[in-house]
Amino acid sequence: xxxxxxxxxxxxxxxxxxxxxxxxxxxxxxxxxxxxxxxxxxxxxxxxxxxxxxxxxxxxxxxxxxxxxxxxxxxxxxxxxxxxxxxxxxxxxxxxxxxxxxxxxxxxxxxxxxxxxxxxxxxxxxxxxxxxxxxxxxxxxxxxxxxxxxxxx
Numbered sequence: 001x002x003x004x005x006x007x008x009x010x011x012x013x014x015x016x017x018x019x020x021x022x023x024x025x026x027x028x029x030x031x032x033x034x035x036x037x038x039x040x041x042x043x044x045x046x047x048x049x050x051x052x053x054x055x056x057x058x059x060x061x062x063x064x065x066x067x068x069x070x071x072x073x074x075x076x077x078x079x080x081x082x083x084x085x086x087x088x089x090x091x092x093x094x095x096x097x098x099x100x101x102x103x104x105x106x107x108x109x110x111x112x113x114x115x116x117x118x119x120x121x122x123x124x125x126x127x128x129x130x131x132x133x134x135x136x137x138x139x140x141x142x143x144x145x146x147x148x149x150x151x152x153x
Contacts, residue, residue: 025125032121037114042077043086044118047103047111050087056103059092063101086110 007015030041039047049066050056058066064074078101081087086107092098103111127135 028125029118029121033114033118036117037110039110039114043081044111044114046074046077046081046101047086047107047114050101050103051108051111053103056108057090057100060089060099060101081107 026041033039033041033044045067046063049063050058060074060078061071064071067074069077078087078089082089084106085104088102088104090100090102092100130138
């Protein structure tokens, strides 16, 4: 049996700090979204790629890939957003088994109203406390980690 490669004291501290930053940053951003716009993080996560897509339409399968969600989670969230008038589902012209998700005018208005406050919160909680050099380091570190994960996928 191979001996586990346990984290050293410094590595464990960095790992715990990363987990805390991830948890607290997501929580702070979610609170800001709900307080200022009434949107959940899940709503915002779907509205962003839809608002950036040509004609505000994305194939359901592709939308799931873009946000990293399983089909079931995506379907339930789209259903909740559909009831609130933020999106509509449409049949896919190229594939009868597929479906498209379209941003409605209300959905576009919601993302346009929410985005400035959300971006300001991201800036306040993350970027304002860092130098340009530190942002460059984070960029390199995040992309290196993502590359290692992609290599194992």
